[in-house]
Amino acid sequence: MSIPSWNKKSKRQSNQEQKINYLPLRLLPPAFCLLTLAAAPIPKATAQIPLLPPLQPANNINNQVNNQLVSDWVYLDGRPLFAIAASKSNLPERLQNIRQNLRDITHNYLQVSTNAVNVNIKNANGLPVIYVNDQYLMTITYEDAGQGNPLTLANQISNTLQKDLSLAKQERQTQFLIQQSQIAAAGVVTMLVLSWGLRRWQKRLSHPFTKFISAKSPVNAAITTQLNQQQQQHLQEVKKRLFQLGQAGIWGSGSFFILGLFPYTRALQAGILAIAQIPIKLTIVALGTYLAVRFTYALIDHFTSTIVSSGALLTPETSERLQLRVSTFSGVTKSIATIVCGGTGILLALISLGIDVVPLLAGAGLVGVAVSLASQNLIKDAINGFLIILEDQYALGDVISVGNVGGLVENLNLRMTQVRDSEGRLITIPNSEIKVVANLSSRWSRADLTVPVSYQADVNEALDLIETVALEMNQEPKWQRQILEKPNVLGIEQFGDYGLSIRVWIKTQPLKQWEVAREYRRRLKVALDEAGIHIPVPQQVNWITDIQQLNSQGSGT
Template identity: 45%
Template structure:
């Protein structure tokens, strides 16, 4: 283990010792160096002298403070003080022989002691005092400016957030706005952090300007060092996540712009897919970076992460057996997104559930059904999916007519109504092709069933169906062709036979009663 020996809070040299002996040895050497410093500073004409004799086959460093420079630094010198013993561990740390290490430490101690005396001169203290006053004036001014910049950044972020509407804005514009929002959010957070740092940080800097108060600065820094490291790792992780979010949005925007040669339907489908993939990518990136940031935080506070990683590997292996369903969910979720089986905004039917896809990630799919219930389905349960909004949809309409209806007239009215609706300015953008009048589909208790197919934009089949039925009912009524309810036909022969059988049965009951 290693530790620094300091003068006025500044590290002079490093010692190496076993962990069990380190604290005691540091205390002895630091106390000895403090005594040497105090004696040296008390005497204005003091001269430093050093000696490096050998004792018990180890090099030692002695320091003498002499008023008379001709007096040697030996056992007869009353000012001699033992500073430290150069162990082989200290020499190995510096990569030198014990003699060279002793000379290096002597040069550093002499330099720092001379510097300590110079920094206690009046001209130096006056200069540092002027710097302190400037800092005390600059801190509130800078704090005020940072507060104003932070407010302006927050307003800019809110404006970008209100403009982030994928329905009202083109998708590429929406992605660019999201990218700008992420960058603006980083700026805003950094400005907030700067406001928090500047008020305690300014006085902490002032404490370091004077040799008499540097020890207080060191104590404060030592106390907040570990929490500060964790906070810095957290801030760095957050900024990296936001930057990667911005890069994902930028890449997605470029992909969308490069595909504008596609049809509007294909572009819309591509936008849905990119939106889903980008959301999943952001989730995966956030989880990975948070885990990495957690490991860095442990390392920053001095925790050995190697055993932690080994233990995490064993735990992960155990969990992989107990969480096979989760792994299946993740693999199937990736395939659903990669193969574009469905995306956020699609209407699908799976596992006897139908509704709008509101959320999809590697583990689950969430569907909002017609009653407003949010249904969550594990991705491993997704096997057969009916996508009702992929590329295009179809309005499938069955029209019941009476058996005595003039079919040619009815088909003419239906064809005319469908064609006229497909040419209407309000509906022609929703209807993709000419309506198909398939003709007689079947005979049923409702009468003759005429089937009509109308190809529409995704999710517009129900809206088109309702409007077509409204128009067709009016057209058929004007043509005198009724839409029939369920019908039943009774045969007269069967009816007469049934009445006759009932009459015979009744006569038999009357005769039986008379005999009784």
């Protein structure tokens, strides 16, 4: 069948499409490929070494990549019509030409008053060619048909074009646009109502939490109360983010629905899906990871609160210590949960991007072995940190001394310990370097005092006075809560150069020894002054012999 003449652009398109009608060698049967290779002439240099295959240059690899068969869709008003296929290097140009032809056909069709769509299928070099209203659209190739018949595919595309072009013209009628505008207005009202209802529900759920905080937040809150507050805070954060996600879903899905109502904006739907697909996936993974971390925190607090509230571990003697241990265990466990959830989130993000994570995991295992060999100190830090926490050597809030440094433990994890000394310096100590540690606040503390007394004072009176001051201080309610046992006056510790040293022990609550000792010294100084017992001061006695006196007289001094 002869083909009528068309514009030069259509001729170039037909010629370009006819060039790819020949099947590449990789698509032919294996037997035919072997016969072809056998019959092909072998170069002289290669024929001398028949056992070695000819080497492929790098440009052959690039040609194989460019000849890879890919496909893409052709759209009309945001609706997918049909897919075309071509080599990777030829598909962009062919897709652009077909889309431009479809735009020209659609524009001309919408300008005329008739609703009829005339789609003709003609034959050119054994391939079907589609014309719409006597305008060239495309040539169906074997790559487009895949395993099927090109003529069958052409008939399917013809039916699709007739239906979608008629629908495109119908959707641009005034009556249809008015009807779609009414639907869009109803959609906006629905979004407003749903958003308002979700907001009211959020306020209703957050109201009991506010009452809980205001009613159960004393200064000296119990451990269980603190854990329950933390649990409620994490759950409240999860609810807040879920409500925010719900608001975004309402307005996002509603806006997406309204865009699909009109033929002029429907193409934006496909654009949004194409552009925002990856950001939406990554946002969902990030938000899901954040919610998982917060929910895990709430579970940790709930589990810890359940153990503590059972009463098996909480006694008057261990309440302070248990509070420090709970803070330490909770912090370390939450850090581990954050690492696990973060790693899982990264893997899910890679999967959502279409990246195969199996080779990455295998490579990460090899890298982990290499890193573990190169960073043995980190492994030692983690093991020693785990033993420190497990054996309760010290916890957050303890005062420790490690070697020549010491202070209040502000941060403790599996890798390092950070302490704040008396000068305010933050000292970081790797856990592997902690061999011997002195905990000054584990379970109870002691004020170790040495009271100097002059040799001229009455020792028995001084001992009675020192003990009386300690006992009177122990009877007061303020100090009775901090002093655990009756103060113990050990007696005379030693004879010094300036006077006697009397030693006193006062057992106190953890970290209260310095406060009790300062108050006791103040009271003892007042009592000693009232009793006339002096605290010795440095004194010096000079002895003069007779020889020194004669020498002084002889020299006229």
